[in-house]
Structure formats: C-alpha cells, structure tokens
Amino acid sequence: MADIKDPENTLILDTTKGEVVIELLTEEAPEHAARIKELARENFYDGIIFHRVIDGFMAQGGDPTGSGMGGSKKPDLKAEFNDTKHVRGVCSMARSQNPNSANSQFFICFDDATFLDKQYTAWGRVIEGMENVDEFSRGEPPKNPDSITTMKVAADA
Known part of the structure; x- marks a missing residue:
C-alpha cells in the first residue's frame, strides 16, 4: 500500500490494469491540482480511456470523447509551468498549442521527457502502481484501450 501522507491531495485511480496512486503537486500547480481533484470528485474521469499511449514516452487520457479533442465543460486553465x-511517473496536463488551454486531459510520463519541462504543467507524481501504467495498451488510439474505472481523492475513498 502506498505511503499516503496527505489523503486530501492524493488520487487513487482504479484502472483496467490495476491501481495507480498519484500525489498532487499542490504547491507547484495549485489550480491544476484543484481542477483534477474537482473533476475526480464529480466522477468525470470514471470510464475514460487512455486514447494516446506512446511507448517510452507517455499515456494520455482525460478526454470524455476519446478522440483527443474533448474536455470538461469548465473553463481552460492558465499555465502553471514549474520546476x-x-x-518517469510525473503527471502533466495536455494542451493545444495555446499554453493556457489545459482543461481535463493529462498524461503520465513513462520515461524521461524533460524536453517538455516549463512548457507543460506538471501537477502530480505516481507514488504507487507505475508498473500498471506500463501495462497500458499502446497506440494512437490503442486497438483495445485501457481506461480509468474510477478516480477518487484518497480522503473520500
């Protein structure tokens, strides 16, 4: 079991490959962490697929349409680029070419992707279950995509 220091700022994702525990980076990206938590509490992510999974790079999800073009009905977020x-294991927001267009889509890095530093808002870190993320079906989109069964804030679980 993960060492959860702050249940209010920890997410538990039940995925088709197993549990993934993410610690929110509330100091580095307060608005993004709050948005992910808010959407999790609204069950927004439940059932959403990982629609873009690139070996050695990242797994992207958070789009209710599964196309890579969708998001929540909430307004886009202003970038919170940080250090x-x-x-591996860092969670960051996906966005369009506009730096202030992050909404609900996010990705989990499989490997070093430091070329994204200070261009995408990192908002979390996998503290347990990265081996389950490693098992996600690859593709853009994958033939048989994996999904988030449920995403909960640990304090609510």
Whole structure:
C-alpha cells in the first residue's frame, strides 16, 4: 500500500490494469491540482480511456470523447509551468498549442521527457502502481484501450 501522507491531495485511480496512486503537486500547480481533484470528485474521469499511449514516452487520457479533442465543460486553465522535471511517473496536463488551454486531459510520463519541462504543467507524481501504467495498451488510439474505472481523492475513498 502506498505511503499516503496527505489523503486530501492524493488520487487513487482504479484502472483496467490495476491501481495507480498519484500525489498532487499542490504547491507547484495549485489550480491544476484543484481542477483534477474537482473533476475526480464529480466522477468525470470514471470510464475514460487512455486514447494516446506512446511507448517510452507517455499515456494520455482525460478526454470524455476519446478522440483527443474533448474536455470538461469548465473553463481552460492558465499555465502553471514549474520546476518539476518531466520524468518517469510525473503527471502533466495536455494542451493545444495555446499554453493556457489545459482543461481535463493529462498524461503520465513513462520515461524521461524533460524536453517538455516549463512548457507543460506538471501537477502530480505516481507514488504507487507505475508498473500498471506500463501495462497500458499502446497506440494512437490503442486497438483495445485501457481506461480509468474510477478516480477518487484518497480522503473520500
């Protein structure tokens, strides 16, 4: 079991490959962490697929349409670029070319992706279950995509 220091700022994702526990980076990206938590509490992510999974790079999800073009009905977020390095297990927001267009889509880095540093908002870090993320079906989109069964804030679980 993960060492959860702050249940209010920890997410538990039940995925088709097993549990993934993410610690929110509330100091580095307060608005993004709050948005992910808010959407989790609204069950927004439940059933959403990982629609873009690139070996050695990242797994992207958070789009209710599964197309990579969708998001929540909430307004886009202003960028909160920070000093967190995009390395294995880091969770960051996906966005369009507009730096202030992050909404609900996010990705989990499989490997070093530091070329994304200070261009995408890192908002979390996998503290347990990265081996389950490693098992996600690859593709853009994958033939048989994996999904988030449920995403909960640990304090609510």
